[in-house]
Amino acid sequence: MSAPAATGSRTAVKGSGKGLRSGQIGLMTATVIGVSTIAPAYVITSTLGPTAQVVDTHLPAIFLIGFLPMFLVAMGYRELNRAMPDNGTTFTWVWRAFGPRAGWMGGWGLLAANIIVLSNLAGVAVDFFYLFLAQLTGSPHLAELAANPWVNVATCLVFMLVATGVSVRGLQASGKVQYLLVGFQLLVLGWFITAAMSTGIPAAQVSLEWFNPMGIDSFSALAVGLSLSIFAFWGWDVCLTMNEETRHGERTSGLAAGITALVVLALYLLAAVAATVFAGVGTEGVGLGNAENAGNIFAVLASPVMGPAAILLSLATLSSCAASLQSTMISPARSLLAMGHHGAIPEAFTRLHPRFGTPAFSTVVAALLSTGFYAMMRFVSMNVLNDTILALGLMICFYYGITAFACVWYFRKTLRGSLRHLLLRGIAPFLGGVALSAVFVQTVFDSLDPGYGSGTHLGGLGLVFLVGAGILLAGALFLIGARKRRPRFFGSSSRTSAADIID
Numbered sequence: 001m002s003a004p005a006a007t008g009s010r011t012a013v014k015g016s017g018k019g020l021r022s023g024q025i026g027l028m029t030a031t032v033i034g035v036s037t038i039a040p041a042y043v044i045t046s047t048l049g050p051t052a053q054v055v056d057t058h059l060p061a062i063f064l065i066g067f068l069p070m071f072l073v074a075m076g077y078r079e080l081n082r083a084m085p086d087n088g089t090t091f092t093w094v095w096r097a098f099g100p101r102a103g104w105m106g107g108w109g110l111l112a113a114n115i116i117v118l119s120n121l122a123g124v125a126v127d128f129f130y131l132f133l134a135q136l137t138g139s140p141h142l143a144e145l146a147a148n149p150w151v152n153v154a155t156c157l158v159f160m161l162v163a164t165g166v167s168v169r170g171l172q173a174s175g176k177v178q179y180l181l182v183g184f185q186l187l188v189l190g191w192f193i194t195a196a197m198s199t200g201i202p203a204a205q206v207s208l209e210w211f212n213p214m215g216i217d218s219f220s221a222l223a224v225g226l227s228l229s230i231f232a233f234w235g236w237d238v239c240l241t242m243n244e245e246t247r248h249g250e251r252t253s254g255l256a257a258g259i260t261a262l263v264v265l266a267l268y269l270l271a272a273v274a275a276t277v278f279a280g281v282g283t284e285g286v287g288l289g290n291a292e293n294a295g296n297i298f299a300v301l302a303s304p305v306m307g308p309a310a311i312l313l314s315l316a317t318l319s320s321c322a323a324s325l326q327s328t329m330i331s332p333a334r335s336l337l338a339m340g341h342h343g344a345i346p347e348a349f350t351r352l353h354p355r356f357g358t359p360a361f362s363t364v365v366a367a368l369l370s371t372g373f374y375a376m377m378r379f380v381s382m383n384v385l386n387d388t389i390l391a392l393g394l395m396i397c398f399y400y401g402i403t404a405f406a407c408v409w410y411f412r413k414t415l416r417g418s419l420r421h422l423l424l425r426g427i428a429p430f431l432g433g434v435a436l437s438a439v440f441v442q443t444v445f446d447s448l449d450p451g452y453g454s455g456t457h458l459g460g461l462g463l464v465f466l467v468g469a470g471i472l473l474a475g476a477l478f479l480i481g482a483r484k485r486r487p488r489f490f491g492s493s494s495r496t497s498a499a500d501i502i503d
């Protein structure tokens with residue numbers, strides 16, 4: 001293993017020498033993988049209903065509000081990537097800005113978020129797999145198999161094995177799979193949007209007021225918009241974790257992340273408008289405000305909108321989850337590789353596949369942790385699993401927010417150099433970090449309520465709070481142990497600023 005790069009030299013900051021194969025993919029493939037990680041079809045079907053119950057026809061405005069903090073943070077990621085194209089992303093950048101302990105906690109937040117969401121994606125993929133089989137064969141009882149925990153976990157394990165196998169084969173293999181899955185997903189979503197806008201008598205007429213954020217006069221609705229952004233737009237940063245394997249990664253990866261966010265925003269806006277036009281926001285029938293439809297809008301709208309082709313929408317949602325399951329593995333595997341390379345965790349995590357040159361050991365570990373977490377939660381209670389997904393928002397706000405502030409601090413000596421530096425390295429990430437910090441604090445406050453989430457509580461505290469706080473506390477405890485075992489890394493003088501290494 002290479003010695004931890006603790007100096008302020010330009011070579012050390014770029015974090016080279018991990019053994020990954022550079023130049024494997026270009027801008028297009030990186031963007032496709034980014035879109036697949038976000039899983040737009042799944043996000044749309046699972047978020048339109050709950051959001052419509054709060055904001056009625058202002059769905060497009062909510063997506064616009066939710067997009068803003070993510071885009072501001074993405075600007076900071078892009079600047080950090082240009083200066084330090086290291087696939088450790090949050091871990092490495094926060095380490096360089098604030099020191100090894102902060103870097104460890106930032107990396108822990110990223111890893112925890114990915115492990116949780118991997119388990120969720122696997123579970124959702126299982127549900128839609130059996131729903132698809134039921135629709136394909138006309139046997140409704142097949143959909144009930146997903147409720148059997150043994151069948152569910154066994155199927156989840158198969159999905160994980162397939163996703164792990166593709167990931168270990170490298171980004172080129174992943175890219176080929178993602179072109180197929182994402183292409184099909186976008187094709188069906190386009191079909192649904194077009195059909196919904198042109199089928200039958202519209203339930204509502206398109207209005208520019210739907211896009212007006214000022215029309216949302218409730219603070220709680222605005223909070224929903226920011227919370228929605230956490231789940232709806234999260235995942236674009238996978239483009240940055242591939243920076244050392246992407247052609248001209250110091251520029252291409254940041255550009256791919258920005259394009260990914262914009263493509264997904266366009267999909268969300270079009271789908272929100274189309275669904276509102278077709279179904280309206282009523283609380284009965286196919287209305288988006290109907291609480292019975294909230295968990296899966298496509299299950300209700302597919303047949304009325306697409307007729308005999310409705311099954312394709314279920315298949316597209318399944319492919320969305322499957323694609324995201326595979327591509328989401330890229331981020332934790334490379335983060336673990338970077339942490340091992342820089343000496344923060346055992347050297348075993350730097351092992352690469354002898355043929356494919358990928359972080360095979362880290363990929364397998366991430367898959368095992370996710371599968372074990374999912375199996376444990378599934379057998380304990382489905383409500384527990386849902387509450388851990390709500391706790392995911394805390395992890396995302398934590399590691400995105402600390403990375404945004406790391407950008408401002410790292411570039412602090414260059415902010416007066418130009419208006420561009422001031423805006424992209426200072427103001428934009430700072431505002432994005434503040435917004436996510438506010439959501440973090442609000443979520444912590446709300447989750448203290450025993451009735452938050454599923455209503456499960458312990459000692460008067462909501463389970464969502466206990467899970468979120470427990471994960472962060474576990475990270476702190478592991479940090480204490482790591483400091484004793486890794487004195488070289490944690491004793492390194494790693495703090496640098498852009499002025500120290502950039503002309």
